[in-house]
Amino acid sequence: MTTRTVEDLLNIGQAARSAARQVARLSSGVKNQTLHNLASLLESDNEALLQANADDCAEARANGLSEAMIDRLLLTPDRLRGTAEEQRKVASLPDPVGEAMEMATLPNGMVAGRRRIPLGVIASIYESRPNVTVDIFGLCFKSGNSCILRGGKEALRSNSELVRLIRRALTGAGAPEGAVQFVDNPDRNLVDAMLKMRQYIDLVVPRGGEGLVRFVGENATMPAVTGGVGVCHTYVDRAADLDMAANVTLNAKVRRPTICNALDTLLVHSAVAADGLPRIAAGLAASGVELHCDSRALSILGPGAGINAQPAQEEDWGREFLSLTAAVKVVDTMDEALEHIETYGSGHSEAIITEDYSAAMRFLDEVDAAAVYVNASTQFTDGAQFGLGAEVGISTQKMHARGPMGLRELTSYKWVIMGNGQVRP
Amino acid sequence: MTTRTVEDLLNIGQAARSAARQVARLSSGVKNQTLHNLASLLESDNEALLQANADDCAEARANGLSEAMIDRLLLTPDRLRGTAEEQRKVASLPDPVGEAMEMATLPNGMVAGRRRIPLGVIASIYESRPNVTVDIFGLCFKSGNSCILRGGKEALRSNSELVRLIRRALTGAGAPEGAVQFVDNPDRNLVDAMLKMRQYIDLVVPRGGEGLVRFVGENATMPAVTGGVGVCHTYVDRAADLDMAANVTLNAKVRRPTICNALDTLLVHSAVAADGLPRIAAGLAASGVELHCDSRALSILGPGAGINAQPAQEEDWGREFLSLTAAVKVVDTMDEALEHIETYGSGHSEAIITEDYSAAMRFLDEVDAAAVYVNASTQFTDGAQFGLGAEVGISTQKMHARGPMGLRELTSYKWVIMGNGQVRP
Numbered sequence: 001m002t003t004r005t006v007e008d009l010l011n012i013g014q015a016a017r018s019a020a021r022q023v024a025r026l027s028s029g030v031k032n033q034t035l036h037n038l039a040s041l042l043e044s045d046n047e048a049l050l051q052a053n054a055d056d057c058a059e060a061r062a063n064g065l066s067e068a069m070i071d072r073l074l075l076t077p078d079r080l081r082g083t084a085e086e087q088r089k090v091a092s093l094p095d096p097v098g099e100a101m102e103m104a105t106l107p108n109g110m111v112a113g114r115r116r117i118p119l120g121v122i123a124s125i126y127e128s129r130p131n132v133t134v135d136i137f138g139l140c141f142k143s144g145n146s147c148i149l150r151g152g153k154e155a156l157r158s159n160s161e162l163v164r165l166i167r168r169a170l171t172g173a174g175a176p177e178g179a180v181q182f183v184d185n186p187d188r189n190l191v192d193a194m195l196k197m198r199q200y201i202d203l204v205v206p207r208g209g210e211g212l213v214r215f216v217g218e219n220a221t222m223p224a225v226t227g228g229v230g231v232c233h234t235y236v237d238r239a240a241d242l243d244m245a246a247n248v249t250l251n252a253k254v255r256r257p258t259i260c261n262a263l264d265t266l267l268v269h270s271a272v273a274a275d276g277l278p279r280i281a282a283g284l285a286a287s288g289v290e291l292h293c294d295s296r297a298l299s300i301l302g303p304g305a306g307i308n309a310q311p312a313q314e315e316d317w318g319r320e321f322l323s324l325t326a327a328v329k330v331v332d333t334m335d336e337a338l339e340h341i342e343t344y345g346s347g348h349s350e351a352i353i354t355e356d357y358s359a360a361m362r363f364l365d366e367v368d369a370a371a372v373y374v375n376a377s378t379q380f381t382d383g384a385q386f387g388l389g390a391e392v393g394i395s396t397q398k399m400h401a402r403g404p405m406g407l408r409e410l411t412s413y414k415w416v417i418m419g420n421g422q423v424r425p
Numbered sequence: 426m427t428t429r430t431v432e433d434l435l436n437i438g439q440a441a442r443s444a445a446r447q448v449a450r451l452s453s454g455v456k457n458q459t460l461h462n463l464a465s466l467l468e469s470d471n472e473a474l475l476q477a478n479a480d481d482c483a484e485a486r487a488n489g490l491s492e493a494m495i496d497r498l499l500l501t502p503d504r505l506r507g508t509a510e511e512q513r514k515v516a517s518l519p520d521p522v523g524e525a526m527e528m529a530t531l532p533n534g535m536v537a538g539r540r541r542i543p544l545g546v547i548a549s550i551y552e553s554r555p556n557v558t559v560d561i562f563g564l565c566f567k568s569g570n571s572c573i574l575r576g577g578k579e580a581l582r583s584n585s586e587l588v589r590l591i592r593r594a595l596t597g598a599g600a601p602e603g604a605v606q607f608v609d610n611p612d613r614n615l616v617d618a619m620l621k622m623r624q625y626i627d628l629v630v631p632r633g634g635e636g637l638v639r640f641v642g643e644n645a646t647m648p649a650v651t652g653g654v655g656v657c658h659t660y661v662d663r664a665a666d667l668d669m670a671a672n673v674t675l676n677a678k679v680r681r682p683t684i685c686n687a688l689d690t691l692l693v694h695s696a697v698a699a700d701g702l703p704r705i706a707a708g709l710a711a712s713g714v715e716l717h718c719d720s721r722a723l724s725i726l727g728p729g730a731g732i733n734a735q736p737a738q739e740e741d742w743g744r745e746f747l748s749l750t751a752a753v754k755v756v757d758t759m760d761e762a763l764e765h766i767e768t769y770g771s772g773h774s775e776a777i778i779t780e781d782y783s784a785a786m787r788f789l790d791e792v793d794a795a796a797v798y799v800n801a802s803t804q805f806t807d808g809a810q811f812g813l814g815a816e817v818g819i820s821t822q823k824m825h826a827r828g829p830m831g832l833r834e835l836t837s838y839k840w841v842i843m844g845n846g847q848v849r850p
Contacts, residue, residue: 251848376844398837419801423676
């Protein structure tokens with residue numbers, strides 16, 4: 001361990017700040033070479049890493065962690081190949097740094113516009129998955145930022161080895177090793193101290209459960225990405241194609257039920273509930289989904305149809321299930337659906353299924369969320385799916401960036417003005 | 426007075442939130458008509474306003490406020506014409522709301538992209554100038570936001586009348602009166618309460634001195650625009666055209682010495698100091714500028730040349746003078762200048778005067794500020810000058826928006842996705 005005290009942490013902050021100045025000016029070539037080096041190391045120089053990971057997993061098992069948790073922790077040669085491929089993909093994305101925006105010659109002859117620049121130092125606090133270490137580094141580095149990583153205590157050995165590989169990749173490409181900083185001490189007090197290091201950290205990105213995200217949001221003195229919590233609704237309108245509704249709803253819930261863009265609450269218009277709800281529910285039930293229904297939905301689905309339907313409790317509305325459970329409610333109007341979404345949604349991903357043009361347009365206009373869908377699965381909310389290549393996370397705030405945050409969303413800009421002696425009248 | 430308690434303030438917040446939903450969907454036509462109505466009322470229905478302002482000014486005089494303060498408070502028919510013209514100009518600017526960004530058809534046939542939307546509710550806390558009431562309202566409203574205004578206590582009567590005119594302008598155009606909310610109670614405790622109303626306020630914009638800006642930045646629970654404080658340097662490089670240096674420096678300092686983009690510290694390369702500094706200082710001195718010089722600058726400017734040059738104190742570096750005073754320092758290298766700017770600058774506006782291409786490029790690359798200039802006056806940092814039409818303020822932060830904040834900078838976006846049944850593989 002090298003990080004023992006708050007003073008060590010301040011030194012890490014200072015080193016990250018100092019490296020940030022260098023990283024901001026690296027050529028795309030050096031940055032891409034670093035990511036390619038890292039990909040190769042992950043694939044072909046991973047013995048120490050896999051051993052460290054085996055030790056982490058053994059300790060987790062000894063400590064009684066669930067098999068699901070251990071699976072999140074586990075690295076395999078195959079998973080490392082996937083992580084390496086991600087880095088090659090990030091290398092292939094356009095470099096956002098230096099992009100000139102709205103550059104124009106003003107009437108007085110000055111050339112002025114915005115130039116995209118890195119944010120500086122990005123800190124990330126995350127939980128058990130060690131691949132996040134590589135993912136966050138890759139995106140921060142390609143966008144010209146240095147980063148401070150603080151992973152979960154269960155993955156400490158794995159993360160230490162991953163950071164060692166990242167450092168080798170950096171020096172191998174002639175990039176400053178300081179571009180990655182690692183807090184190799186799971187002491188929670190150091191997280192508190194980190195969140196006060198406003199002078200060294202420009203943005204903090206929490207990656208993990210609702211508790212972590214909320215803690216960071218409430219305690220960070222620097223800007224933080226608020227997000228990652230998705231209470232997602234799909235509203236089946238009276239004018240829905242009910243086969244499409246069944247198909248899209250099924251995908252939104254069961255493709256991956258544990259991610260933030262998965263369906264939580266299904267809202268069905270009363271005009272199509274008697275016909276549509278049993279068809280939708282049949283598919284969900286066949287995939288093992290448990291439905292928490294309001295009284296009208298329950299009376300339609302009834303007992304005995306082989307559907308696991310139970311009465312919803314008040315706390316089911318606005319709940320992020322992250323499992324094979326969904327709430328179901330029948331509404332009488334689109335207004336009621338919109339109001340339910342506004343009351344209970346978390347501003348992440350919301351969808352309407354309809355063939356009615358005006359209903360579709362109104363939903364797009366009025367729903368206030370990072371991603372608003374017509375006739376598609378909310379599971380598409382993802383940086384790669386939206387063409388950003390990759391993402392550090394999904395923002396549900398309105399400032400700076402909303403929705404998936406890719407390379408550009410990790411940048412700022414400055415105005416540059418090139419004159420030849422202009423003075424302001 | 427209608428705002429008496431924190432509960433009243435919460436009602437104001439709720440009303441602003443509710444109005445925001447309506448304002449977000451107003452047509453450009455209705456918004457522009459409102460601003461034109463307001464401009465006409467300011468010019469031709471201003472008796473009550475001018476009387477209220479006369480009462481404010483009389484009370485300020487009785488309370489012993491300085492003439493400079495009273496001048497900031499004063500409204501005249503001529504000043505109102507200027508404010509009205511500003512509103513007509515904002516009306517003529519393109520409406521940012523609804524702009525589609527990077528909208529594209531994805532490989533699976535979904536049409537997806539970002540749509541620009543208003544932020545929601547913008548609160549502004551400002552000091553004595555009553556015209557800020559109109560300026561902030563106009564920009565927030567045109568960008569589809571509702572606003573909560575809390576002006577200085579000296580301008581309470583004037584601001585109340587202005588808000589009355591704004592409400593008439595709104596209802597006259599068929600827009601919701603609730604789009605403007607006014608805190609008509611100067612109690613400081615209500616400001617504290619306002620800064621905690623995160624559920625109702627999406628962004629707070631402080632407009633005023635350093636103390637106010639810092640207070641809001643430190644106490645707001647919602648995002649705040651950090652900025653308005655400008656410690657601005659102009660660096661005269663060894664390769665500068667010295668006539669240009671004298672001319673640009675003079676403009677940067679004396680055109681308007683009391684604004685945030687005015688020059689505070691002049692840095693001069695030692696290779697040209699003996700020749701250049703007296704020429705630059707002569708112009709400044711002729712305009713009444715007092716120079717606080719480091720020892721080398723002082724020895725060059727010497728006594729007896731008719732220049733008001735005094736020894737600089739340590740606190741002169743990094744000081745925002747807002748008056749006819751400037752600090753002067755001789756540096757031996759461009760590195761020294763860059764380091765001085767990094768140490769003492771506030772990230773607002775910084776300039777280099779040089780004919781050396783590499784020095785110019787390096788300055789643009791390495792200086793981390795909202796606006797970085799080559800061979801031009803820092804006084805250009807302004808929304809209208811940069812082609813934004815107008816501004817609510819100048820941000821020195823890196824998140825969300827940097828530099829002048831115009832209409833677009835008061836917006837966010839949401840992803841809209843139009844499918845026909847797509848599910849994610």
